[in-house]
Amino acid sequence: MAILYKNFRRNVINAGPLILLYYISISEIDTQFSNLFEILSFNLQIIIIYYWTLKSSSVLGNGHIFLVGIINDVVMGLPLGLSSITYLVVSFVASYVKNVTVNISLFTDWFTFIIAIFLSNLALMTLIYNFSSLKMEYSDIFYNSFFTFLFYPAVWGLFNFYQKIMVISQDD
Amino acid sequence: MSTSRDDFGIAVRSALLQKGARQKFSLFFLIIIASIIFFLDYYKIKPVNFARAFISDALYRASNIATAPFLIFSDLKTNTINLFVTFKENKVLKLEIEELKKKEFQVEFLKNQNKNLRKILEGDSKILGESTLAKVLIDKKSPYLKSIIINRGSKAGISKGMPVLDGNYLVGRIVEVNYLSSRVLLLNDLNSRIPITFGENSTQAILTGKGGDDPKLEYLPEAYVPEIDISVYTSGKDGVLIPGLPVGKTVLKEENVFVKLFSDPNQLSFVTVQLSEINEENF
Structure with missing residues (x-):
């Protein structure tokens, strides 16, 4: 019974980032704070995907990232598959960085995150402007990307702390 | 030069095709699937529309349920803010009531004063002389x-x-x-x-x-x-x-x-x- 409980607790803790990712996508919680600051918005999903793919790709899994993208598209009313593609692009950059980097630090993560944001936004804008009737402001995308990049270290710190809990749970 | 290009190619290929220990799908496969879904949706193919409608219905309900705790929290926040506003208002209203009471006393005082003055004026008429x-x-x-x-x-x-x-x-x-x-x-x-x-x-x-x-x-x-x-x-x-x-x-x-x-x-x-x-x- 105790072992079962321990395993359950460990699984729940390990699935924390995935649950968070699903929850953010499915719920109406937004990361747009225009009431505080007109241009303040950031994409937490991208940060979660990038961080956890880089640190421990088994926590999220590509299939879940794809599914989260589909859910996000449905909830947000975007063309189906669009978010999946952008998230998978982020995941791809993270996997690539993981493959080519030996020592991972906040700064390497942070600066390679620019590439991930750039490529995901490139895919997003290319698909939207060529294959969709949706109108998006360049400036909005830019501000969103900028703040996503800016908040990355803070979220990185939080996830690093969380990862320690995960390690502890794996150890016991 | 060619070595670094090879390294880059290997890394990209590895990132796209490599499946981790617990990964069932490669990134490449999923990107292809996502792209197919995107284009199917773009060309408004009926089965995709139907699937989208079905998924939307289910997800909207799920989203509604998932947001409920957040809404409760939001309501709690609003109620808390309202409570503080009410406290503040109550304080202001108490002060206003105090002011009104003071005015009421003043009115009562003036009323009595007026009554007394009238009495005096009436009395004056009975007294001879200036x-x-x-x-x-x-x-x-x-x-x-x-x-x-x-x-x-x-x-x-x-x-x-x-x-x-x-x-x-x-x-x-x-x-x-x-x-x-x-x-x-x-x-x-x-x-x-x-x-x-x-x-x-x-x-x-x-x-x-x-x-x-x-x-x-x-x-x-x-x-x-x-x-x-x-x-x-x-x-x-x-x-x-x-x-x-x-x-x-x-x-x-x-x-x-x-x-x-x-x-x-x-x-x-x-x-x-x-x-x-x-x-x-x-x-």
Whole structure:
């Protein structure tokens, strides 16, 4: 019974980032704070995907990232598959960085995150402007990307702390 | 150069195609699937539309349920803010109520003041001669001196010895005159001596203040039989006070005759000074 409980607790803790990712996508919680600051918005999903793919790709899994993208598209009313593609692009950059980097630090993560944001936004804008009737402001995308990049270290710190809990749970 | 390009290719290929220990799909495969879905959706193919509608229905409900705790939290936040706002409002309203109460008291005070003034004005019509209305400035209670300060002085034609009335009733006389104020010695002061007359026989006596509320009748005739509830008036024998001003009614206390004043000397707010011609020598 105790072992079962321990395993359950460990699984729940390990699935924390995935649950968070699903929850953010499915719920109406937004990361747009225009009431505080007109241009303040950031994409937490991208940060979660990038961080956890880089640190421990088994926590999220590509299939879940794809599914989260589909859910996000449905909830947000975007063309189906669009978010999946952008998230998978982020995941791809993270996997690539993981493959080519030996020592991972906040700064390497942070600066390679620019590439991930750039490529995901490139895919997003290319698909939207060529294959969709949706109108998006360049400036909005830019501000969103900028703040996503800016908040990355803070979220990185939080996830690093969380990862320690995960390690502890794996150890016991 | 070619080595680094090879490295880059290997890394990219690895990132796209490599499946981790617990990964079921490669990134490349999923990107292809996502792209196919995107283009199917873009070309509005019926099965995709149907699937989208179905998924949307399910997800919207799921989203609604998933957001419920967040909405509760949001409501809690709103309610908390409202609570604080209410507290603040309550504080402001309490202050407003205090202000209104103060105003209410002021209104009541002014109402009573107005009533008193009307009474005085009505009384004035009964008193012969010229008079001036004065407000009591100071009515400091003292165990020794029973006097008040009024806001009328020599500027208003007041001079020493003039009778001071509350309505129709005598309350004292002027003992000190300044330019803008005067002191009134009340009838119950130890130093007050007023010649009075009372009863069917027009009995003469001196009303002497004793420091208490009721002044005493002194210098009564030897054969006088004390009677109570007889009205007492000024006699004017001193040549200072006007004769016939009502003062009070007789009361008996331990075989002594005292006068219960018609006007309570402790409750004066406005008085009338009778501007009679006073012979200062007599005073």
